[in-house]
Amino acid sequence: MPTNSDAIVSAGPWIVAIVCLALGILNMFGAIKITADESTKFLLGLAVVIGVVLIFRDRLTKVVLPGGITAEISAVKRSVQDVAAATEELKARQTEIAAPKMAILAPSVTTKHAPQMPIEDPEDKNKGQFGREAAKNGLRLSATVQPSDVRPGWFRIDLAVTGLDRKLVDPVACHLHETFNPAVQPVNPINDQARLTVLAWGAFTVGAIADHGNTLLELDLSADTTFPKAFREA
Numbered sequence: 001m002p003t004n005s006d007a008i009v010s011a012g013p014w015i016v017a018i019v020c021l022a023l024g025i026l027n028m029f030g031a032i033k034i035t036a037d038e039s040t041k042f043l044l045g046l047a048v049v050i051g052v053v054l055i056f057r058d059r060l061t062k063v064v065l066p067g068g069i070t071a072e073i074s075a076v077k078r079s080v081q082d083v084a085a086a087t088e089e090l091k092a093r094q095t096e097i098a099a100p101k102m103a104i105l106a107p108s109v110t111t112k113h114a115p116q117m118p119i120e121d122p123e124d125k126n127k128g129q130f131g132r133e134a135a136k137n138g139l140r141l142s143a144t145v146q147p148s149d150v151r152p153g154w155f156r157i158d159l160a161v162t163g164l165d166r167k168l169v170d171p172v173a174c175h176l177h178e179t180f181n182p183a184v185q186p187v188n189p190i191n192d193q194a195r196l197t198v199l200a201w202g203a204f205t206v207g208a209i210a211d212h213g214n215t216l217l218e219l220d221l222s223a224d225t226t227f228p229k230a231f232r233e234a
Helices: 004-028 038-055 073-097
Strands: 062-065 069-072 139-147 155-163 172-175 184-187 193-200 205-210 215-220
Touching: 139 205, 139 215, 155 172, 155 205, 172 193, 184 193
Parallel strands: none
Antiparallel strands: 062 069, 139 155, 155 193, 172 184, 172 205, 205 215
16 A cells, blocks of 8 residues: 555655756746856756656657757667666576575584485485474475576576574575585575575475474475476476
8 A cells, every 4th residue: 555655755756857847947037046057057957858858758759869869768768678677687697696605604504413214215315304394383494496597497496494483593404405516505594584596407305404403394396386397297
């Protein structure tokens, strides 16, 4: 629901545009006299132009700049939108490229608490090793999976251990498939959440050890039908 502050922010450009335009017109017709150096006058003139563009932006199609340079408003808008989209894509790519390095070293987390249950599935050795529960003791292990933008045929997996009704302050050990190097990656929590991003070409079971070994969490990535079928069945 919009608030008063939202309305003020939304109306801000209009207020600035009207004030700039009014001052420019009054100065032009001598109703008021603005004494300033040349650079300041240039800025005031530029403010008037910006004011006109803001007020009539839905009707303007092009602006002719000094020297006969013509700028198409629609083209400028598209360029800005393209830059914004490219920036978001670059951020996503940077996250994937940095994925192997995103585990923050947490020396206090070790593998000494790793469970030693009989192996159920030789191809997915974490399965059944961490209690089969994704939520326990006020913590939840979750994941999102989407196709990778940097490695065709691979998938980006965003893992998170989140504090539900309590704070998560201690490091978490994330147990990945044995083909990862390292297969156990310690992560320090930030804002009650320990996050880890990795790349993989197929699903596997993720285990997480929190609370210095007192809380075990388990999540089978192949069981979530919202994930891509090619990932779940690889």
